[in-house]
Amino acid sequence: MEVVTNLNEIKSNIRQACEKSNRNPDEITIIGVTKYVTIERTEETINAGIKNLGENRLEGFLEKYNYIQDQASWHFIGTLQSRKVKEIIDKVDAIHSLDRKSLAKEINKRATTPMDCFVQVNVSGEESKHGLSPENVLSFISSLAIFENIRVVGLMTMAPHMENQEFLRDIFKKLTSLRDEVRSEQLAHAPCKYLSMGMSNDYQLAIEEGATHIRIGSKLVGSFK
Ligand SMILES: *Cc1c(COP(=O)(O)O)cnc(C)c1O
Numbered sequence: 001m002e003v004v005t006n007l008n009e010i011k012s013n014i015r016q017a018c019e020k021s022n023r024n025p026d027e028i029t030i031i032g033v034t035k036y037v038t039i040e041r042t043e044e045t046i047n048a049g050i051k052n053l054g055e056n057r058l059e060g061f062l063e064k065y066n067y068i069q070d071q072a073s074w075h076f077i078g079t080l081q082s083r084k085v086k087e088i089i090d091k092v093d094a095i096h097s098l099d100r101k102s103l104a105k106e107i108n109k110r111a112t113t114p115m116d117c118f119v120q121v122n123v124s125g126e127e128s129k130h131g132l133s134p135e136n137v138l139s140f141i142s143s144l145a146i147f148e149n150i151r152v153v154g155l156m157t158m159a160p161h162m163e164n165q166e167f168l169r170d171i172f173k174k175l176t177s178l179r180d181e182v183r184s185e186q187l188a189h190a191p192c193k194y195l196s197m198g199m200s201n202d203y204q205l206a207i208e209e210g211a212t213h214i215r216i217g218s219k220l221v222g223s224f225k
Pocket residue numbers: 033035056077078158199200201215216217218219
């Protein structure tokens with residue numbers, strides 16, 4: 001399936017989810033996750049009109065970035081080892097997986113201008129998932145005030161892969177209320193406006209519950225290599 005065809009379907013689903021929840025589709029940024037696909041397919045994705053791309057591993061990111069460069073804004077969405085920060089810091093526009101102080105320290109040290117970061121939260125409590133426990137998020141974010149090159153623009157979560165809509169909805173609701181809590185603190189280094197949540201299987205629900213950034217791989221570009 002061509003990316004444009006997939007994108008049209010996704011956009012129509014976004015419009016529906018926005019209508020249901022009284023939101024404006026312009027508030028939603030689609031991040032095309034290209035980790036499964038080739039450079040050709042990534043170029044097709046850009047030509048289809050996607051301006052934001054996401055990669056979850058350093059090698060995959062660098063491979064794509066070498067070709068695509070600044071034709072897209074880049075979001076690093078995967079677990080990031082501190083020693084790899086220096087390789088991505090001047091190439092990505094946002095990091096969605098900030099989950100520990102040592103990583104914040106390294107980003108702060110390597111960045112030359114403030115880096116937009118999403119703090120990753122493990123809302124579902126699954127052991128396999130990275131991210132902070134919800135109860136630690138506020139104090140973690142407060143503790144980042146000392147880092148002049150860290151800007152907490154939002155929160156990110158990955159919901160479990162499952163069909164139970166009410167369970168998923170509850171996860172998204174929890175992240176939204178946590179975001180509201182952080183935002184109400186009015187921290188200068190943490191405007192925390194955004195919610196990076198929703199993937200191929202659950203983006204409509206995530207949008208109904210407030211997502212501003214949805215990360216879509218398989219339903220947009222496919223999952224072949
Ligand atoms: C792979 C990945 C996605 C996209 O997954 P799909 O289900 O294929 O849409 C989104 N976010 C993260 C962090 C990922 O690793």
